[in-house]
Amino acid sequence: MTTLLISLAFLVLVALAFRIGRTRVVRLGTDAPGGGLHSLPGYYGAYAVLWCVVPALILTVVWLIAEPVIIRDMVLSGAGLDLADMAENQVNLVYNDIKNIAAGLKDASLADPAIQTAAQQYSSLQSTSFMAMLVVFLGVAALGLFLALQRINPKMRARQAVERTIMWLLIGCSCVAILTTAGIVMSLIFETMRFFAKVPVTEFLFGMDWSPQMALRSDQVGSSGAFGAVPIFAGTMLISFLAMMVAAPIGLYSAIYMAEYATPRFRSTVKPMLEILAGIPTVVYGFFAALTVAPVIRGFGQSIGLDVASESALAAGLVMGVMIIPFVSSLSDDVISAVPHSLREGSYGLGATKSETIKQVIFPAALPGIVGSLLLAVSRAIGETMIVVMAAGLAANLTANPFQAVTTVTVQIVTLLVGDQEFDSPKTLAAFALGLVLFIVTLILNIIALRVVRKYREQYD
Incomplete structure (x- = not known):
């Protein structure tokens, strides 16, 4: 539901910003003494769209990345749960129970009262965060559109500005692809180095026996794998x-x-x-x-x-x-x-x-x-x-x-x-x-x- 509403808001903002930017520059070009526009009207509309949408999308992505971490800290610290003596994996299990109860995937009546309270707090924080994110998204988009309309004029080089922005966006997408590949390779190399710290490289590359099952006790056969x-x-x-x-x-x-x-x-x-x-x-x-x-x-x-x-x-x-x-x-x-x-x-x-x-x-x-x-x-x-x-x-x-x-x-x-x-x-x-x-x-x-x-x-x- 959240994704659908943000997508609809995004599409409405794109259409509205393009229409407003194009209409404004056409009116200004008609009223100007010399007349004429430096670029086609569509470039001015695209310029308004970029100013309206790009900052709002960047803020939304940052919000969605930070939101789970902030909500987790607030729920675990404010629900009165006794987590001091628990290991990290046990805390994760408790938090998963809270999320499942909040999503209706688990019967709340069977859970501890503190966990029920935490689930209610989790649902409340999620709703509040979504509404706040939507308001901030629309506010930043409106501010970006206002700033774009202030900059638009018939002599503005809209085509160059739009093409330069799109070029930087394409460069950013290319960098994401490159960094993703580099991240995959580095993760493989890092974990492989940890593996070779425990198993010799020569055994892995030239060994003739493959039995990676690790025994639970040292006296079992093949306990070292x-x-x-x-x-x-x-x-x-x-x-x-x-x-x-x-x-x-x-x-x-x-x-x-x-x-x-x-x-x-x-x-x-x-x-x-x-x-x-x-x-x-x-x-x-x-x-x-x-x-x-x-x-x-x-x-x-x-x-x-x-x-x-x-x-x-x-x-x-x-x-x-x-x-x-x-x-x-x-x-x-x-x-x-x-x-x-x-x-x-x-x-x-x-x-x-x-x-x-x-x-x-x-x-x-x-x-x-x-x-x-x-x-x-x-x-x-x-x-x-x-x-x-x-x-x-x-x-x-x-x-x-x-x-x-x-x-x-x-x-x-x-x-x-x-x-x-x-x-x-x-x-x-x-x-x-x-x-x-x-x-x-x-x-x-x-x-x-x-x-x-x-x-x-x-x-x-």
Whole structure:
């Protein structure tokens, strides 16, 4: 409800400020002795909108960030709760109970009277904060609009002012994206350093045993855990390789056929049907792999005397390959279709056949885009989790046999972080180390792809 009201107020303010600013400058331009405006009337309206909305939005964001902290301190300190002997996690549980009671998610009659009083205070503070925020938002917006109208005149360089402001906003958005990426990387590095302070780097990168479960007592077997990640890396590469062996040839050949051989009617019918595969939820693929593909593979393997596990890398790789076919075919089709016709005509003029033209001219010219599509498919295969969980299992086996159960990096990250975890044990911190390795591998793949793209783009541009 709060978001809806603020959004409606925002839209009304935008329309009102634009209308007032535009009308005012048109009237001033008409009444001015020389007449004429330096910029189009719309720029003056946009100038008024920026002065009206931007300061109000900045204040609202700051308010929403500070509000939960202030309300928490006021509720916990003013409700008469006895929190002096409680640990921080216990205080958090009490505060969650207060919020649940205030939201109606928990029966208030079963709670302590002090917590009931705190819940009432929490609801009151939230309502007061919302009304105060709305009033301040409207007040700052009105003040900004008033200041903008005072500055607007026919000779004002509104276009330059608006474009400069928008440029700074775009720079700010770019900085947010960069800082977000930097924050993710730094958090991975920081937590990984904590992990390597407890587990040697050599054991993690070159160890052959992966058993991160920590025992509750020191006399239990495997109480220190085993964090050799080689089986996980091997499983990730095996399943990704199997998936690309399915997706790369099928996707690339289908793209070549639809771009060069298929009739327009066939292309307009088949291409949307092929792209539907990208819209199917991965859990559906997981069910298909676990209930249909895996039993078929196991039955076929047993019929010829092979030992096939009920959950195998082959089942997950085949289904994952089908899932990422659209990523290869659609992008490759668009890239091949974008090759200039002059290259085709020149090849035909030299006496080349259609297949020779595709192999010797079109495919090399489209290679940068094809590499990009394959890179996207590899990244999609490496990052897939649901299909691997349902079809390949959780066993960290170091094997190249596709008929055995394996696991991947992403599956282990999810497994390690499921439930309420404390970020002090090597078991939980191992997830960040796995994430950092996955990030580095993806970065290396991107660098290799960029080098290939740059080399062939210089040749054919």
